[in-house]
Amino acid sequence: MPELPEVENVCRGLIPVLKGRMLTDIKQYRENLRYSLPIFFTERLQGRVIENIERRAKYILIHFKDDSNLLVAHLGMSGSFRIETDNFQLKKHDHIVFKTDQGKSISYNDPRRFGFMDIISKENWLSHSFFKQLGPEPFDENFTALHFYEKLKNKKQAIKQVILDQQFIVGVGNIYASESLWQSRIHPLKAGQDLSQLECEKLLMSIREVLEKAIKAGGSTLNDYHRPDGELGCFQHQFKVYAREGLNCLGNCSNYIKKQMLGGRSTFFCELCQV
DNA sequence: CTATCCACCTGGCGGC
DNA sequence: TGCCGCCAGGTGGATA
Numbered sequence: 001m002p003e004l005p006e007v008e009n010v011c012r013g014l015i016p017v018l019k020g021r022m023l024t025d026i027k028q029y030r031e032n033l034r035y036s037l038p039i040f041f042t043e044r045l046q047g048r049v050i051e052n053i054e055r056r057a058k059y060i061l062i063h064f065k066d067d068s069n070l071l072v073a074h075l076g077m078s079g080s081f082r083i084e085t086d087n088f089q090l091k092k093h094d095h096i097v098f099k100t101d102q103g104k105s106i107s108y109n110d111p112r113r114f115g116f117m118d119i120i121s122k123e124n125w126l127s128h129s130f131f132k133q134l135g136p137e138p139f140d141e142n143f144t145a146l147h148f149y150e151k152l153k154n155k156k157q158a159i160k161q162v163i164l165d166q167q168f169i170v171g172v173g174n175i176y177a178s179e180s181l182w183q184s185r186i187h188p189l190k191a192g193q194d195l196s197q198l199e200c201e202k203l204l205m206s207i208r209e210v211l212e213k214a215i216k217a218g219g220s221t222l223n224d225y226h227r228p229d230g231e232l233g234c235f236q237h238q239f240k241v242y243a244r245e246g247l248n249c250l251g252n253c254s255n256y257i258k259k260q261m262l263g264g265r266s267t268f269f270c271e272l273c274q275v
Numbered sequence: 276c277t278a279t280c281c282a283c284c285t286g287g288c289g290g291c
Numbered sequence: 292t293g294c295c296g297c298c299a300g301g302t303g304g305a306t307a
Binding site: 002006034058075076077078112114115116164166173174175176220222223 | 298
């Protein structure tokens, strides 16, 4: 579910409810999500005042006032937050519930438990194992098409797998990889090192465009993804290729969308439009 | 180094 | 109705 646009929307949805608020009560219903939660997890967050919430790659970072620690959350495949104003009812797969001094409850729900949370030191957080290997943010203006091209030079891997690699560029997941490649008319199986400089420009531009549109649409809702306020994303209605196997290509051709497994992930594309 | 497979989990769907 | 296999937005470890 959560690629960059969804995580970005989650952060934006949490800010109005959490920023400046004190965590007055934290309940933890499991010892572990994907990994073990840190010891004294609830105790360490109790009474903390949230200073800000930001996104790095697909991670959510929660900063506290007068605290040298950072709460880090990753949604995995099925994690979501839900804000309840009153009469909080625990739902299936609610694993952690934060209550604020305004009486709002924010629950972290994650059926598959591929998500995780940790409390890490704020100092040198960038060198923490979560972050030190991450590639550039797609919207980082310092990351240019030329950098993209240079970085691709020795990549024999299929370009779709390259852009899914968070060490190459962060935030692109399985949906937006297929969408960006269709947008830039590049075949997902093309070797990274075979992309021309022009193709790199088109692809980086497409990644930015697709992610930007998806953020504005509130992300994509497949199954049960929702924003913290309960609103659904609607970018799935703008998919050009993802989950459109056998349907007509929306480019200037009369072809249909093909689906192929690549590195264990389904990949959607048009064999005529994408070269 | 790279590439491939697969494990981690639950749930939904289609086929029989 | 039920059972079974397959698939799902991500990441990271083992293996060749």
